[in-house]
Amino acid sequence: MKHLKPVLLIVILSSNIFFTGCSPFVDNNEIEEIAPVTFWSINPGAGGKLEISTLGPPLVKEHKRLLSLKVDLLKQGGKDFNLKYYRELKSGQLRMVLINEELAKKGIMPIINTLLTDPDISQRLYLVIVKGNFDEYIKNQVKSQPNLDYFLYRMLRHYEKKKQGEMSIINLHQFKKLLYSPFSDPILPVFKAQQTNFIYHGTAIFKDDYLKGIAHGVDDQIFQLVNNDYYLKFLPIPKYSVVLGNIRSKVHKKMNENDSKLSIRIDVNGRIEEYRGAKDIQNSIELEKFNKEIETYLEKQTLDLFKNLQQLQADPFKIGTLTLGPISKPMSEKEWLKHWKTLKVNVDYNIKIHPLTSVHE
Amino acid sequence: MFWKQSDRDKSESHRDKRAVNLQNLKEMLSNMEDAEIIERETNNSEKIIFIYIRTLINQERLNEAIVVPLIQSSYASVCDCITNSKVSILSTLKEAETQLLFGSVLVFNQKQNVWCSVPLKNTTGRSIETSETETILYGAKDSFSEQIETNITLIRRRLPKTELKVEKFTIGTYSETTVMLMYIDGLTNPEFVKIARNELTNINFDLFFDSSQIAAFMEDHHHSIFPQFLQTDRPDVCAYSLVMGKITMLIDNTPFALVAPITFFHLLQSPEDYINRWPVASFLRGLRYISFIISITLIPFYVALTTHHYEMIPLQILYVLVESRSKLPFTPFWEAFLMLIILEIIKEASLRMPTKSSQTLGVIGGIVIGQAAVEAGFASKVLIVLVGISTIAAFLCPNYLLTKANTLIQFIFLIFSSFMGIIGIALGMIGILAHLNGLTSLKQPYFAPVSPFYGRDWLDLFIRGPLIWMKRRPEHLRTLQKWRYRSRR
Structure with missing residues (x-):
């Protein structure tokens, strides 16, 4: 009885070591x-x-x-x-x-x-x-x-x-x-x-x-903005001779009730880092117009990216999780991929650009 | 053995019973060169004999307080003539022997046939100096000396209360060492006093020349490497401990007092903790705990990582380590073991060497341990840095005995880590924690207030809480007075 406690302790300790995956046979790792x-x-x-x-x-x-x-x-x-x-x-x-x-x-x-x-x-x-x-x-x-x-x-x-x-x-x-x-x-x-x-x-x-x-290219940048970091230090858009900087995004994804349409709203906040175009971005009306053009451009690019993903039947944005509900029966992955291919996607950008210079009314 | 002891006991008891007379005293003091037996006649033509041990008494006071007043007096009684405060009448030879050896002068008046003793103890010794073992920047600088009376004075000055009780014990069959047990009546848990009294009464040994020896006899666990009594030469620490509800033992001829019951955490606390601002004191206390862990695990970790767990080393450090170890002839264990042994040799030598030689030691130590060992390919640069850090970290611990214990724990962990890596260190840690949990100091748990758990005491454990919040005495000491302040009512 006197030795029961130390024996028990030793047994518990050694079991801890050996049954938790610690091998008694160690490699030479010098x-x-x-x-x-x-x-x-x-x-x-x-x-x-x-x-x-x-x-x-x-x-x-x-x-x-x-x-x-x-x-x-x-x-x-x-x-x-x-x-x-x-x-x-x-x-x-x-x-x-x-x-x-x-x-x-x-x-x-x-x-x-x-x-x-x-x-x-x-x-x-x-x-x-x-x-x-x-x-x-x-x-x-x-x-x-x-x-x-x-x-x-x-x-x-x-x-x-x-x-x-x-x-x-x-x-x-x-x-x-x-x-x-x-x-x-x-x-x-x-x-x-x-x-x-x-x-x-x-x-x-x-x-x-x-x-x-x-x-790659703009698609990859959109990927960072919509899924990965929700942040981009720089987003060059050569088509409009502009570089947007310090862009932060908030993505709201919503599936309609019968899971037939996906709406994505992306709120983007950033500033113009560089501009080499002909527009007068110091004029607020011109800037608003410019903002719209960039929104349309990014919406088109994002939609293209989604269409590509649908064609590839790949879902890196985990859109399928939006179909899950607390009481509805979940789709099988096979069913979802079939559904994903034909899903209607609507992308809406809401961009707020700070021009870094004073803007006239 | 048994018959020899009983034979000695018999002769002792025989001496106890013998009457004090000149013949017996002369017999007892034969072959003692420093024993003096002087006969004088007084103005009344009475014969007076003085017996004393020259080396133990104050000879100037002998003339002033005893010889001159006695020879010139006309009083009837010897006791009346002597100007010294305390004179006692002797009846047995044993009493006479004790008094002589404690620095008293025996005076015999033949006419009255009375033997009396007059204490004239020689108080030659160190004056009150600054503590060298527990140095602090702020706070009181005085420390205990070898004179027990002076030491009691230093505590009494701090606690001028009649509740501060001092009980005298004499231990050591040859050394006859005086031990003063101090406690505050009505505050200290009587159980502690009772245990200490029992332990002190039961000590049976021949010679004590340091308080640590007495602690060794009173300790509950003789084989542990952890000190179970706090040895301190600071009167402020003793006074604080007394007020907190601990007992203190002052020992004659040693400047180190014993304080008990203590916990492991007391060994990592410094008197300066209560002088610094509380956030600073808490930070420094935390640093001490971290340093304690670093001092025992840093080198074992190096050995564990370089021998078993290369995959756990961050790539940047691995790069440096591989580079540093690539041309060494020793395995990490032997490299660390040798370096630590050399370091211990240097540390031990620096304690024993005369002060003037210490500079040489510093230079040799620095060059041998530092540059030369690396250049000769005995040790890696990384290990030298780690040895330096762990050695300095060990010195952050305010208790020297714990610092020494650290070294031993470090070696044990080193062996564990070389065989089993980090699992070995973890096992060692579990072992140390289990051991600490099982220890007791004066029969009180050594790992309190962590285990058993006393939540309130944590305010002065890993941190040093603000003094205005520390209104209660530590719960684990179960004092008779729980509050540290008096009610205004």
Whole structure:
């Protein structure tokens, strides 16, 4: 009886450790003996294989080189990298997975599931779609920019934070939520890899795990305004020779009673940052007219974007959730997508522009 | 062993019963060079014998207060002639021995056949100085010295009340150390006084030369690394503790008093907390708690992260760590262990070395620990920084004994972290918390007011609340007077 209490305590403590997923068999993770990998670039290889690349060593001030492998499975790549390199490459610091556009079109579910089930890999992992050859870009840049991978990570981290209003940065956890939730489809940022440049291109639109299209240019800006950040630092509209700045939006989405018409009202507040047109924006009547023109332009663009999404049968704006009610029977996802394709959409912009200069009556 | 003890006890009791006479005293004082037996004749031609131990008495006062008045007097009684305030008549040899050894002069009047003792204790010792172990910027600067009477004076001046009781105990079969148990009657929980009395009476050991030894005998948990008595040389701390309902023990020949019952949190409180403005004091107290945690976990965390959890390190820091550790021959555990051992050697040496050599130690320590260790490839730059931070953080703790305990906890956590990483540190923390929860000080819970929970006492726990709000005495001390102020009625 005397020893019952300490024995019970030890049993409870050890059960806590072992049954909560803490393995008693620990890996050798001494940081000087391993090489933590910060990114994987995955491309489609010949014969249905995957081509997986990373930079090694990723962190130490040694001459860096691109390590590439042709594998059947993602994890096989992780294992085979070790055979090519004197330090064990570990995936615990994996921060970015760059997936080639062509591969994404074929579906990325197996890749996402592999990443999700690996306990070493954090869900704070940025997923990026790459247009072009990323490996080529790395090879060209690694000599002039040895810490390229690190700076790329810092860039994604910077724009991930709210109110940066420039890019659709999505991590693995967010992607998982969008992928596995009903009435929603995931999005990812798209970067264009050229010989010496890596440029943000737009937002990749997925239908389930298949890449269906890319919203770029004004479409991508509207995407940021309607769905992602509800904020844009700058919105250049070259057609009207104007740049709007510090734009904040409020989006009101409403479905009519029989779910046949979607009305979207977007209240936008911003200011004119630059204007090179012929209108006299110091005149209030002219400014009002100009305001209307921009509203009409943005309404048309937004409507086009929605029409595209309807055609792609993708619903990244989670419009389907508007059909849900507390007592009505929810539609199945299949039914909704059928419905979504034919849904009438009405977009109404309400823009308030501050001209930054005095306006005459 | 048993028969030897009982034999000694017998001889002691035999001495107790023997009558005091010159023959027995001479026998007792044989081979004691500093014992003096002087015979003088008075003006009345009476023979007077003075017996004393030269090194224990004030010899100037001997002439002024005893020898001259006695020789020149015409009084009938010896006691009447002596100008000293306290004269007592002796009957047994044991009494005579005790008085002699406590600095009294034995005076024998042959005609009257009376032995009396006159206390003339030599009070040579340090004067009242500033505390070196518990330094503060503002507040009283005086501290206890080795003289127990002076120490009592310093407390009495702060608490001029007859309710402040002082009980005397003599412990140590050879050292005969005087211990003064102080408490405020009608305020302090009588249970504490009773426990302290019992503990002091039951102490059976030969020699005590510091209060920590007495604390070791009175402690409820002898093997714990945490001190269960607060050792302080500040009279203001003692006075404050007494008023809060604690007991204080002053020990002769040591400047450190013992205060009990204490909690773990008392060890992280400083007298300056009650002098600073309350938001500042609360901030500083919070800083002390954080520093305590940093001092025990920072290096173990470094080892845990670099050995097991590389994935938890922010990428920017990982970059620096890999760079820093890439050419080291030791694993993170051995690197940290060696550095901490070297640091402890330097810390211990700095305490023992003469003051003039300390500059050399500083230079050697700085160069060896700092630059040379990194350049020679024994330690990484990051670890040097962390060792520096954790060492300085440990010194924020106002209690020196806790600072020393920190070091040991740090080593234990280091071993745990090298085997099990952060889980090891968490287990160590659980162990420390469980241990603290089980400790008692004078049979009172050591982790109060957190466990058991006393909500009101939290006002002076992790923060130091405004004094005007602290109108009640701590609940966990269960004092007889709960309020700190008197009703105006």
